[in-house]
Amino acid sequence: MEYFDRFAIPHPSPAIYASMVAIGLTMIVILFGLTYFKKWGYLWREWLTTVDHKKIGIMYLIAALIMLFRGGVDAIMMRAQTAVPDNKLLDAQHYNEVFTTHGVVMIIFMAMPFIYALMNFVVPLQIGARDVAFPRLNALSFWLFFMGAMLFNISFVVGGSPDAGWTSYFPLAGNDFSQSVGTNYYMLAIQIAGIGTLISGINFTTTILKMRVPGMKLMKMPMFTWTALITNAIVVFAFPVLTIALLLGTMDRLFGTNIFTMTNGGMDMLWANLFWIWGHPEVYILILPAFGIYSEIISTFSRRNLYGYKSMVASIVIISFFSFLVWTHHFFTMGQGPLTNSIFSITTMAIAVPTGIKIFNWLLTMRKGKIEFTVPMLYTIGFIPIFTIGGVTGVMLGMASADYQYHNTMFLVAHFHYTIIPGVVFAMIAGLTYWWPKMFGFMLSERIGKWAFWFIAIGFNVTFFPMFFTGLDGQARRMYTYSEASGYGALNLLSFAGAIVLAIGFALIVYNIYHSIRYASRNISSDPWDARTLEWATHSPVPSYNFAKTPQVNSIEAFWDHKKKGQPLFKDEIEKIHMPNNSGMPFIMSCIFFVWGFSLIFNMWLPAILATIGIFACLAYRSFEKDHGHYISVQEVEDTEKDCEVRADENR
Helix, strand or coil, rough: HHHHHCCCCCCCHHHHHHHHHHHHHHHHHHHHHHHHHCCCHHHHHHHHHCCHHHHHHHHEEEHHHHHHHHHHHHHHHHHCCCCCCCCCCCCHHHHHHHHHHHHHHHHHHHHHHHHHHHHHHHHHHHHHCCCCHHHHHHHHHHHHHHHHHHHHHHHCCCCCCCCCCCCCCCCCCCCCCCCCHHHHHHHHHHHHHHHHHHHHHHHHHHHHHCCCCCCCCHCCCHHHHHHHHHHHHHHHHHHHHHHHHHHHHHHHHHHHHCCCCCCCCHHHHHHHHHHHHHHHHHHHHHHHHHHHHHHHHHHHHHHCCCCCCHHHHHHHHHHHHHHEEECHHHHHCCCCHHHHHHHHHHHHHCCHHHHHHCCCCCCHHHCCCCCCCCCHHHHHHHHHHHHHHHHHHHHHHCCCHHHHHCCCCCHHHHHHHHHHHHHHHHHHHHHHHHHHHHHHCCCCHHHHHHHHHHHHHHHHHHHHHHHHHHCCHHHHHHCCCHHHCCCHHHHHHHHHHHHHHHHHHHHHHHHHHHHHHCCCCCCCCCCCCCCCCHHHCCCCCCCCCCCCEEEECCCCCHHHHHHHHHHCEECCCCCCCEECCCCCHHHHHHHHHHHHHHHHHHHCHHHHHHHHEEEEEEEHHHHHHHCCCCCCCHHHHHHHHHHHHHHHHHHH
């Protein structure tokens, strides 16, 4: 029975059993639907084997939205547990698992795919490319992320979830204190997804540097493309550190190597250093694309060019440099000494300067603009004061001596939510709404979108602002219960009420998507926002080849100048277009990675070895495969263009 005991849930509860039932029913419904509507062939041809950057972006988007609500359920459970003193809704172990999975899901499996969803869809269009530099690697990146996410999410119902926090500090994450396979899930699921992210970093860096249209010099790139370039450069430098840290942690758990132990020559603080050398750049991996999204939206809906373009670019580069020089502020209280703490306190406060430059640039862009209060613009304007609160409290935490008061309290929880939610979630919703018509050919409802914004903005502040006060009053983070005498009850109940309002706002976003799919007019132009960048110069939805003719760029805002000043944008004649073929290999290889990870989690060595051989066999097959893609003929391109123009004329 020992073998089968490993697959059992160590701490079952009604919520766990409900999760089992929900997962089982969902799988049955999906399988039945695909079979009943005979969609297996369509699914394989159009999605599972696609290498089209636009479809991959949409798949990232779907996965990110699912993970947003998966992590949101964890958040509601935590707020419900702490809403009243001495609550018995969750026991200590279940609460540990919930806050651990909440953090991992939201950072790794929600925010990251949301960012890469928009990067995949928008960046090649903004630089006038046909696709990314390595289309099959792009597909492999998505499927590795997806399999890592699925592997992590089955931990609730097979073997038990990780319970050592989203940072998974050793020795708490070691075998002595985390005896179930939950932390094995953490190490291997994030490893698989992280490899996919690292591949994306290499792919997009190469794409932006090598595949821009003629005339688009670096200092003529749209701001979102600039932030994508710097973000992926950070990924290339930061994610190998996480890869090695997870590898060493896995070796400790599976082979007893004592790298992060407190005995036998181990060093538990090595994990903390490696984790945060990746972890703080990860914050800017999340934030910088959001800055790019806000820049595009502010420029579009202020009806003027972005103020201080060069200083914006410089501030992004400076932020990326400083992001690797602040990691030690995450453990000011761990006895490093005054010199080390002072150095990292200075770098922590210094990184606020280039961030402040960006905020002033946005404000000055809006100052003389003709602002249109669309849904994307509301999220952008709402971001500025909320994120500023997060930044100011970050400077407070950056003071090493004061951090002894703030550290590991709810004040810290409030701070990072005041940076991550407006800095990532607001931006992703704004970007999703902004580029939705380009993705799908119709717009989301502005009326429902504005209702959702106000619920989310108000609900967010009601949820997290009280945590500043309870944190300053001593409420520790990760504390699953508290006594009535502590006095935390009223503010925690208010926080729970805010979480309910916040959840309603996200539910309205789902309803907005449903409502718009059913009722939104398809009679829109390819440029419904009167935007300024190159992605709006092609049809909506975008053809497989993106542009029939290669754009010619002569300014920072070539499409705007084309519309307003009559500058030519497309000079060449239509020629046959080379495109990559679809391939099932990325999906197959990622499935083998799933088997490999699951086998290692449960110490099943034979299937792990076979899966390892399978991975290398896939690599070998690809190395010797002769696939030169295909050409879309001039006639096919012309026919597609005529169809798009007919639809556009009907929509006018």
